[in-house]
Amino acid sequence: MPESDTFEFYASASPGTEKALCDELRELSFQSVRLNRSGIPFRGPRSEGWRACLESRIAQRIFLVISRFQASDQDELYKGVQSIDWSPYITNDHTLSISAFCAASNINHSGFAALKTKDAIIDQLRGTGTARPDIDKDDPDVRIFVYILKDKATVYLDLSGNALHRRGYRPESGEAPLRETLAAAILRMSGWDRKTPLVDPMCGSGTIAIEAAQWARNIAPGLSRSQFGFERWADFTDEDSQELRQLIGSLRSQASGTAPKIKASDIDSSVLETAASNARSAGVRLSFKERSLFDIQGDGRPGFIVTNPPYGVRLEADTDFCRKAASAFTRLHGWTVAILAGDPDLERAISTKPKTKLPLKNGDLDCHLLVYEID
Template sequence: MENFKMVAKTLFGFEEILAKELTQLGAQKVEQGTRVVSFVGDKGFMYKANLALRTALKILKPIKTFKAYNDKSLYDGIQKIDWSDYLTEYKTFVVETTLHSEHFNHSQFVALKTKDAIVDQFRDNTGKRPNIDKDFPDLRIHVHIDRDLVTISLDSSGESLHRRGYKTATNIAPINEVLAAGMLLLSGWDGTSHFIDPMCGSGTILAEAAMIACNIPANINRKEFAFEKWQDWDSELFDKVLESLFKKTREFHYTITGYDKAPSAVAKAKDNIRNANLDEYISIRQANFFETEKMTEGPLHMVFNPPYGERLDIEMERFYREIGDTMKQKYPNTHAWFITANLEALKFVGLKPSRKIKLFNGKLEARFVKYEMYAGSKRTKFQIDN
């Protein structure tokens, strides 16, 4: 099978960990950009990337690049592609656009010109034309224009890969699955200790933590990928790729625990974990983090997404001070990480973070912070280690 270039889209701040994921999966010529990582692989690797990558939002397959300065040169460039390789007149398609150009600044206009060029080619050659279907198209076409460089790609994923397929119930401020997985990988979570999410909401961080710990492919619960409707879809190859990924799953010998104060959140989290077939690894119970303490011996890995005050009515200063007090007094020998978009509230935690990483939760600029809780003082730990 021949190799070709692909582009994986991701969230800001995850480029390096996505590049690492791709390298570990076996990709060639891995190169980081801004919110994207390009790589080379064959069709089987494209299937594998969609199934296994935790921090990718989409996998695009570029099929043509050309220069365009106006609507005519855009139309002509798209007409030069032989669309019968990817579509028939009886199939449907949709065009999505990303523009960073002075020549083109209206995405709907670019989508319309692209559609016209494709439809006209079929009408000239067959007398018939494929139709647009925005909801369930047979082919998703992506047009990326950077200044005067146009890249036409096929979207192999379809719906964003953060939609893993296990989440049916969400809370008031749910966290995106790709954001959760990326945070876990940035935190160094690898399944070699106990894990806790003390404010687990609908259970996303717990599910992603279990899949990382057991090396379960991230998108194993997805109903479909866009490439399944492509003309060169190979279901036997897909099954082989799936089987090879399953052979690489591993056993997990620790505990993964979630707490939430709200009974409704606990019920939703349990439903989602059951949907993901991960309930044998994860236990969830109703509890107020501030009234809990560390229940396990040895190191503990903690990652959570506390309220920011954006959509929840709580007294931030007191709340974040209680986070700091609880971690300090009740959770010794713990690597604690959390994300917040309330940068002011961080001051009230009362602890100095050992790391601070800029991320975005949706459109909100956030910080992903690490606090190291030692048993005894730092000085004692240093003396023991040395």
């Protein structure tokens, strides 16, 4: 794939974070960025796909679009997949993972679509004398995704490898961790300007504070990763590897040493050592303290709280906790308070109407980002 060619990419987003991802990609100067449901398309040379993996804080995965074709039945799907030249991506030494999604189409079973895709790829490789590649659902060299909507198929390759929330700085976490990509999204959606002091009084494993510090210091989130999926493709050469190292070096040089005051605390002392270890791995200096949310005090100057309280199945629901938390938040006059709330009791306990209420998904849990401006 020549670097001068223009490719189409697709950045997938957690439900509710699409606009935040679109704004982020535009801010990062990606081209032909469009707001779309569930994800954001953009275009550019292939190195722009690499850069998106390194720089996007919000994208779940980055995909390369390699083909579109009519797929009204299994024969059309098979022929369409087999018409793709797979040699730039796959050799007999590679392992594959193939998944599919079907909607409003004659082919309505995702497992069947994935199986026909696998058959077409393997038959093409056999025809060229290449041995059959193995399937590996856990850690494949090449991840392939087929999306069929209204009998039209789009075939994607996943550049990411492991999902992009796996930054590489958090090998372990406290109970019910918040994904890094969602933490980055709620920081942006909260309206935080990367200059105002920020507090997370229920920090758990430290994800919100770490993501805030990296964003404020312009530390690219992918710099902690050991590898991306595209590095395992057949056509990723030594020259490509050198170009990638140069890109990584350029991004490292853009990081700044300054950030606003960011404080993180939790009443559970057992998670704080893990949080501190995660921060060190992420390359940010943060102080984590054992402290109750109810002890937080403002100092008369503006500040931000961005936090993910315990809720629902995450920890046992406690209506008394919700009432006390609401009281603590409303004492912070002049502050902005952004809460990823999955427990409706917490929203009901805060008498102030939120300035912003946005539906989100935290894993399989429905929740809302509630943003309050405390007078």
